[in-house]
Amino acid sequence: MKAKVHVQLKRDVSDPRGFAIRGSLESLAFQGVNKVHVGKYFVLDMDDMPEEKARVMLKAMCEKLLANPVIESYDFTIEKD
Amino acid sequence: MKFGVVIFPGSNCDQDCIHVLRNVLRQEVEELWHKERNLCGSECIVLPGGFSYGDYLRTGAIARFSPIMDSVIAHARSGRPVIGICNGFQILCEAGLLPGALIRNRSLRFICRPVTLKVARQGTPFTRFPKGVVRIPIAHGEGNYFNHGDGLKDLRDKGLVVFQYADNAGDITDAANPNGSLDNIAGIMNEAGNVLGMMPHPERCSEPEMGGTDGRLIFESILTSFSG
Numbered sequence: 001m002k003a004k005v006h007v008q009l010k011r012d013v014s015d016p017r018g019f020a021i022r023g024s025l026e027s028l029a030f031q032g033v034n035k036v037h038v039g040k041y042f043v044l045d046m047d048d049m050p051e052e053k054a055r056v057m058l059k060a061m062c063e064k065l066l067a068n069p070v071i072e073s074y075d076f077t078i079e080k081d
Numbered sequence: 082m083k084f085g086v087v088i089f090p091g092s093n094c095d096q097d098c099i100h101v102l103r104n105v106l107r108q109e110v111e112e113l114w115h116k117e118r119n120l121c122g123s124e125c126i127v128l129p130g131g132f133s134y135g136d137y138l139r140t141g142a143i144a145r146f147s148p149i150m151d152s153v154i155a156h157a158r159s160g161r162p163v164i165g166i167c168n169g170f171q172i173l174c175e176a177g178l179l180p181g182a183l184i185r186n187r188s189l190r191f192i193c194r195p196v197t198l199k200v201a202r203q204g205t206p207f208t209r210f211p212k213g214v215v216r217i218p219i220a221h222g223e224g225n226y227f228n229h230g231d232g233l234k235d236l237r238d239k240g241l242v243v244f245q246y247a248d249n250a251g252d253i254t255d256a257a258n259p260n261g262s263l264d265n266i267a268g269i270m271n272e273a274g275n276v277l278g279m280m281p282h283p284e285r286c287s288e289p290e291m292g293g294t295d296g297r298l299i300f301e302s303i304l305t306s307f308s309g
Binding site: 009012013014016040065066070071 | 175
């Protein structure tokens, strides 16, 4: 099975990278982009296991290592092979 | 006093710290590889600057789980001194020994230059010296201190902000803030007063040959406060 994890800065944390990318898009004449949020995307190849067990494990992984709860939020999806 | 300087893969200010402690302050220094668990009787732990684990994932996020960190956390929780400099500060935040987080500089630039700091709280175990304004270099890309409203209020209310970026007169201004840190925060300590994290590098200005000696005041303060 595969797990796909998204981590991104919380909305109240300034994101200078997103700001710079938005500015660059604008200078390339892509109009109408109001804000860019830069995040991280992890794809985890995992042993098959019951979905509920995987959810508990992924939540723990995110809170312990993959995301810093002070500044980041996370979500994940699980895909069976 | 016996200092223990922790070396992670990617630390790059460890030798500067060791040099200052050993050759300038004439103290005993133990070099502690991150895979060890034994602090070898070190009385004060130094987490030096650098790019532990290449800053992969987040600054300090992987180093925080190095085997030695269990012992460093126990050392800190027992009230003994720990100082984290630059990447060391980031590791202390990731480890939960200090509140908040350090995010990318608002300019997106790596900044390496001397800065002026207001000693926001004098007389702490790390600031037992009469100077209210010191000059110490910074060298970081992610030193922008962030904490949520309640966390920031807590730091203010409890007087845990130790150093703030300031102009030459010691005034806290936005122009003097090099990286976007909330409240111009450059260094904070824990409530018990034994753990200090700071982005500026005192080990880079502890001898006259290095252009300044203000950094030495902090190490000497640790010696005065925690010896014996």
